[in-house]
Amino acid sequence: MLQANYFDGRSTRVRLVDLSVVGEDLVIAGEGIDFRVPFIGVKVDERLGAAPRRLRFPDGTFCEVRDLAALDTLLSMTAHRDGWVDRMQRHLQFALFAAVACVALAAAGYEWGLPWAAARAAQHLPPAVGKTLSVQTLKLLDGKLFMPSKIAPERRQALSAKFHALRLPEGGSPDSELLFRSSPQLGANAFTLPDGTIIVLDDLVTSIDDDRQILAVFAHELGHAHGRHSLQLLLHSSAVGAFWAFYVGDISALLAAAPAALVQARYSQDLERQADDYGAALLAHNGMSPALLADALKKLAASHAGTSAGGYLSSHPSTDERMRHLLLLAASFKSI
């Protein structure tokens, strides 16, 4: 015997009824109600914590049951079986397993899945996307952070000529545009925009006195252009932002707006290493030593020593580590 509230679905009238199982049927009896339905046609709500469960009948009427233990006893006499999600939601072991699995999946997705997907997506986005993004970025920065270059046009032309004379390891010569700007705030620095355009700041050209070392920095930037790293970073941060918004958005829109940049430092370091490797390969391909890039890094580090968090190096791995890696590459290329 199980007590329940019966509702006819047409009004809010509550009728107190008793439920019992007779053979294959469920019997509903109480205030002016007395009928039986084959249990097979009764829909039983899944358990959601201690919330009342409903037994829904084919005619649209239903019973609301509060005594969940008694309902379980009644259900055990029928063919009813709880759904698998229902059972998972209810058991502590499953909840703990789900918690661990969520953390593991999130970590794996962040560590491997996301960089892989970002790299694939960046390679397949139409070039127009990169082009438009670059034009806009440049428009945004010119006049604010970027000033016209003060380096003599002849010197710029000479550097451009050397840059375009480089041979790429995959064949052909760089089709990236080389733009010169100055920026007191950013110091000795170079950037690659989503469409591969490379921006060189005056301080970088003046603080490195060996053109071959400047070319080594260009080779590193070509690595970013080749791997479409700025698009990858953009996709990466969008994905992290979207997931974070989905995860905490229900409870706090503010936390959802927490900058994705907080978790991006390590990812961008990985991209720097990739660019170093590509740059080293490119230098070797052009008969130059990858050690040139190490030398350039040393000079850049020296020029940034005065300011606390130097732009070019902050999102990069430590200079010492990169130099060691590059010298190692230099040695290996020499031995080939």
Next chain:
Amino acid sequence: MDNHPGAESPLQSSSARAPEQLHFTGSGAEYFGIWIVNLLLTIVTLGIYSAWAKVRRLQYFYRHTELAGSSFDFHGSPTRILIGRVIALGMLFAYNYSVRLQSALTIVVLAVIAFVMPWLLRNSFRFRLYNTSWRGTRFHFRGTVARAYRVFLLNGFLALITLYVMAPFAHQRLKAYQHDNSWFGRTRCSFHARAGQFYLIYLLLLGAIVVFWLVIGFSGIGGALGSLLQAQKHGGHSNPQAVFRVMAILYGAVIVMAVSIGPLFHALITNLIWNNTRLGEHRIECNMSPWVLIWITASNFVLVAVTLGLFIPWAMVRQARFQLESVRLFPASDLQEFVAAEPETIGAVGEEAATAFDFDISL
């Protein structure tokens, strides 16, 4: 309140019946199991399960909400919600790309979105209410599409061109549109708050924000920012660490404002809205303390951040319990006498699109 001679004896008027408080019977620990399984299945199915997760979440909260000994229920179908989500996602992509890639197409896409939005929002009200029931009787939303365009497009535009002076008015009209057109079975709701009352609360909000930023300014943080701007104006190198410090302080200030002034405003406006809403002859009272809401919001924020989100189920339950239990219904007659209306079928597209674009529709 209007008297209904003949329908009831004077003894049975609203004052004679005991008020019915909403009760929330859920618990954080219980909801954690449901939430974490939902999260896992959503991740494993690359988001497809999120529609089922949403139904389970709403059912958990609705079924644990009780009025006069009976709980509410949510009937939305996961497949309809999934279709809605796919369309919403498509619109979101179109929106994001058109905003980033500024071109003639941007205006077209934005115009199309602005044009379908009122219709979608009205559908979302319909979907949400139609799929909510109490004692087997469903709610309904019967606002017209024409009014939706007036409420969202025209009033929104008015608020924009008057630099938000008209925003409280637009908000009042939106709530009137929502609540005047809501039905429970064949019983209609009505909304009685005037625009003047909305203006009063918005003025308070404005005052609180001004005072907050004055305090920030006078406590020396403004000075740090000022000197930074000064240094930049004179072409000097600005110290990156100083820039970072100022940014961190500003970000922190915005957070503090959102977990203090935000809930304060939310409590006041929610009280106003529900105290002026009636279900037929039944009066509703909402008595949410702004101070308790500030405490709950701020502590939830800290705990969710510290536990990297694991506290979310407890935070949601805490918030739901406090908000729901501050609502009371003063029955004017027997609550057994509501009659259901004819059934209808309603798609979920509106609701999903509306939530994807981050329109907060608190009902």
